Amino acid sequence: MPSVNIVGGGLSGLAAAAALGSAGFAVDLFESRPFLGGRATSFPVTAGDDDAEMIDNCQHVLLRCCVNLLDFYNRLGVADRIRFYCEFTFLEPGGRRSTLARGLLPAPLHLAGSFLRMPCLGAADKLAISRAMLALIRERRRRKDLDQITMLGWLREKKQPERAIERFWRQVLVSAINEELDRMAARHGFQVFWLGMLARADCYEMGIPDVPLRELYSADVWKKIGQVKIHTRIPVERVVIREGVAVGVQTNAGVQTADYHICAVPFERLPALAPELEIDTSRFEHSPITGIHIWFDRPVTDLPHAALLDRTIQWMFNKDQGRYVQFVVSASRSLVEMGRAEVIDLALAEAAEFFPRVREARVERAQVIKEIRATYSACPGMEALRPDAATRVPNVFLAGDWTRSGWPATMEGAVRSGYHAAEAVAAASGRPARFVLPDIA
Ligand SMILES: Cc1cc2nc3c(=O)[nH]c(=O)nc-3n(C[C@H](O)[C@H](O)[C@H](O)COP(=O)(O)OP(=O)(O)OC[C@H]3O[C@@H](n4cnc5c(N)ncnc54)[C@H](O)[C@@H]3O)c2cc1C
Numbered sequence: 001m002p003s004v005n006i007v008g009g010g011l012s013g014l015a016a017a018a019a020l021g022s023a024g025f026a027v028d029l030f031e032s033r034p035f036l037g038g039r040a041t042s043f044p045v046t047a048g049d050d051d052a053e054m055i056d057n058c059q060h061v062l063l064r065c066c067v068n069l070l071d072f073y074n075r076l077g078v079a080d081r082i083r084f085y086c087e088f089t090f091l092e093p094g095g096r097r098s099t100l101a102r103g104l105l106p107a108p109l110h111l112a113g114s115f116l117r118m119p120c121l122g123a124a125d126k127l128a129i130s131r132a133m134l135a136l137i138r139e140r141r142r143r144k145d146l147d148q149i150t151m152l153g154w155l156r157e158k159k160q161p162e163r164a165i166e167r168f169w170r171q172v173l174v175s176a177i178n179e180e181l182d183r184m185a186a187r188h189g190f191q192v193f194w195l196g197m198l199a200r201a202d203c204y205e206m207g208i209p210d211v212p213l214r215e216l217y218s219a220d221v222w223k224k225i226g227q228v229k230i231h232t233r234i235p236v237e238r239v240v241i242r243e244g245v246a247v248g249v250q251t252n253a254g255v256q257t258a259d260y261h262i263c264a265v266p267f268e269r270l271p272a273l274a275p276e277l278e279i280d281t282s283r284f285e286h287s288p289i290t291g292i293h294i295w296f297d298r299p300v301t302d303l304p305h306a307a308l309l310d311r312t313i314q315w316m317f318n319k320d321q322g323r324y325v326q327f328v329v330s331a332s333r334s335l336v337e338m339g340r341a342e343v344i345d346l347a348l349a350e351a352a353e354f355f356p357r358v359r360e361a362r363v364e365r366a367q368v369i370k371e372i373r374a375t376y377s378a379c380p381g382m383e384a385l386r387p388d389a390a391t392r393v394p395n396v397f398l399a400g401d402w403t404r405s406g407w408p409a410t411m412e413g414a415v416r417s418g419y420h421a422a423e424a425v426a427a428a429s430g431r432p433a434r435f436v437l438p439d440i441a
Helices: 011-022 067-076 112-117 123-142 151-157 162-177 186-198 340-354 411-428
Strands: 003-007 026-030 042-044 054-056 082-085 087-091 097-101 206-209 227-231 238-242 245-251 254-257 260-263 286-296 305-308 315-320 324-330 363-376 396-398
Touching: 003 011, 003 245, 011 026, 011 067, 011 227, 011 411, 067 411, 097 112, 112 123, 123 162, 123 186, 151 162, 151 186, 162 186, 162 305, 162 324, 245 260, 260 411, 286 340, 305 340, 324 340, 340 363, 396 411
Parallel strands: 003 026, 003 260, 026 227, 087 305, 260 396
Antiparallel strands: 042 054, 082 206, 087 097, 238 245, 245 254, 286 324, 286 363, 305 315, 315 324
16 A cells, blocks of 8 residues: 655644544654644643643544544544533623523524523513624625634624624634634534534534543554554654655655655745645734633632633633633633733632632642644635645645634544545545545535
């Protein structure tokens, strides 16, 4: 069978490896870091001590509509480590709860009953949101300018009240796309609401791994996937291209040859890795995400997770019986310049407004993880710039959440891009195969 080198052990590279490995290709995957998972990974809470408690760089969540990601977890045999939740809680400062959950009506009305009962929104907000949802269903295929306008522009066109924008649209979308509404292309907002809320009655259910992310891709899970060799701590310096064809990848151990090559690295790494591909990444920008991990001396909440309204922190995840709590801020530009202590103070002050028990609790430990290069910024016009898997070099292919996967920069987008690249390799080798699963609707 043909051999394939994959550069990058994030989800896109791992997905390509899993697909090609199970189709019989001989795969070598090179990852520069000592562990797999890229931006969706975990590390020991005490640096350098692999036996210490593992924490995720930041809580990663998925929805049931992430069909390729779930397929990837199935291939690795770890799908049962994802726990799905059917209820979303929106919390107002002061602690009042609104719950979004499926009722008896069929899709797309399955959430309508609980939505109409949400106390955090007024009657005028709900009416406006319902009107906009109908418009979204109508316009989703018809409108041709959704990649040119911002989501905020579209919401203003639909005359959405400020509170509806802040407490509903912004709350859902900023975390899903990791970008502000005034910088986010409307097409992504449409996709999130259609696939993540409306298309099927269970599509909104939120999956959270019940193990640290790194465990999902541990050495054991690869044993059952064909011929996949994983090489960690091996940075690839260059894809070696001679006379328009790639012959191998240059590592500190020499050139590792293969028939095909997949570059599954972030956009900022590609130009140095393979300049001959001439992929223009100059217009891609980053959008940051900040995770604030706090360990209290007592439980501060009994909720598994909650969306926090009207404040800087957008989500709370209960990681260990209300004592270890993770707060997440997407598109967190306002926190980037702040010092660690300032971020923790802000998080504690805000948390106390939602969870009064925080006021009495003592902080035993706190960690702030700012991922400055969390994802590319999905602003209008970017879709046309995302490259496909195929490149100008016939045996080199691209994967990564920033490539054209049909999804925004998410775990599902990364896995899809890996499957696309794997399909492209399979086709080029004369053994066509289908790995990408279609969207649920
Ligand atoms: C804080 C944070 C929170 C997030 N939350 C969510 C979420 O809740 N839900 C969701 O769906 N998505 C979330 N995402 C996005 C998601 O993590 C990414 O979209 C996805 O993991 C990207 O995978 P990737 O394979 O494209 O890239 P990466 O994960 O960046 O993988 C690329 C890999 O290539 C390696 N590499 C780079 N250069 C070389 C080289 N020269 N040689 C060898 N190896 C190399 C890197 O070390 C890295 O491991 C979040 C991201 C962050 C940062």
